Amino acid sequence: MYDALQAPLIAQRRASTAVLDWYDRHRRVLPWRALPGRPADPYVVWLSEIMLQQTTVAAVKPYFTGFLARWPTVGLLADAPVDEVMRQWAGLGYYSRARNLHACAKMIAADLNGAFPDSEAGLLALPGIGPYTAAAIAAIAFGRRAVVVDGNVERVIARFFAIAEPLPAAKPAIRERAGELTPSERPGDFAQAMMDLGATICTPRQPACAICPLLTGCESRAAGSPEDFPRKRKKPPKPLRRGAAFYVRREDGAVLVRTRAPKGLLGGMVEIPGTAWEAEFDPERAAMQAPIEAPYRKLGAEVEHVFTHFALRLEIYVAEVGQGQEAPAGCRWAAARDLADEALPSVMRKVVEAARRSGGPAKPT
Secondary structure, eight states, X not given: OOOTTXXXXXXXXXXXXXXXXXXXXXXXOOTTSOOTTXXXXXXXXXXHHHHHTTSOHHHHHHHHHHHHHHOOSHHHHHHSOHHHHHHHHTTSOOTHHHHHHHHHHHHHHHHSTTOOOSSHHHHHTSTTOOXXXXXXXXXXXXXXXXXXXXXXXXXXHHHHTTOOXXXXXXXXXXXXXXXXXXXXXXXXXXXXXXXXXXXXXXXXXXXXXXXXXXOTTOHHHHTTOGGGOSOBOOOOOOOEEEEEEEEEEETTSOEEEEEOOSSSTTTTOEXXXXXXXXXXXXXXXXXXXXXXXXXXXXOSSOEEEEOSSOEEEEEEEEXXXXXXXXXXXXXXXXXXXXXXXXXXXXXXXXXXXXXXXXXXXXOOO
């Protein structure tokens, strides 16, 4: 006899089973993913999930490999100087993640005897671990039934249930629906399967619906409009800030650098000295804020970089000073051979590259 109350549960179980069956055949091979039948290492899962926040798989792979080769355990990472961790992270962006990564490693090593908590609540108590990361670690590393929703999963769920409310307001509904599909058995594999599904099949544009394991029952596909989901409110344009950077090189090739304050944007990273980044930047006054008096040459091209909340445009001034020039307060000289190993964020690497492409600084007189 047909039981209308049981029908949704049966459909959910079928969908979950279809996703897991698809995953067993088509799972991606990733450097942080345990092989089939092998337990996942919580340290490896945690490290990869922190790196993958707002960053692509392709960008993360070399950083993950480098971190794991240098610090194969959480204890070794905890013992590392934070400056080394920041240098290893340089270029990956969102640098508060690196500071929190190190703080979290120290807490686990010192307070938890090197063992990760195996519950979402325990994981949430650690620095840098939010609800998504806690759920991912709990599910993948410890087999806990946790609802894991990243951007890929968000898209799959929004399409499967044709959730019409735009993001970000739709997030609670998406999470609730994802919870309906999440099974008690193999929750970690299911979480990774949904991520893979969004990354390879249910892509933002031209989803491959014909080979999707969730084709049967997908409401947006039935309506003929999967690419309309998830719906998003139009974002306002990012405000523009401007500033200047001063690339000063000594005759021996050393470059003037300084370390930013530990907290705030790019906290603890190394930068080429410059002005404040302001909406009302006055280029006529920029040269007056140079860290060292020198014959500066202004480059014709500017460096542009986009942060989460604003876009930045930097004028570049270059100069060369004598061998005996002392570094001003708060700055230091970085040897030319060591500059690539400094914890320079992406925007500062752009500044260095622009200065080097320009043909070099003006000679001192």
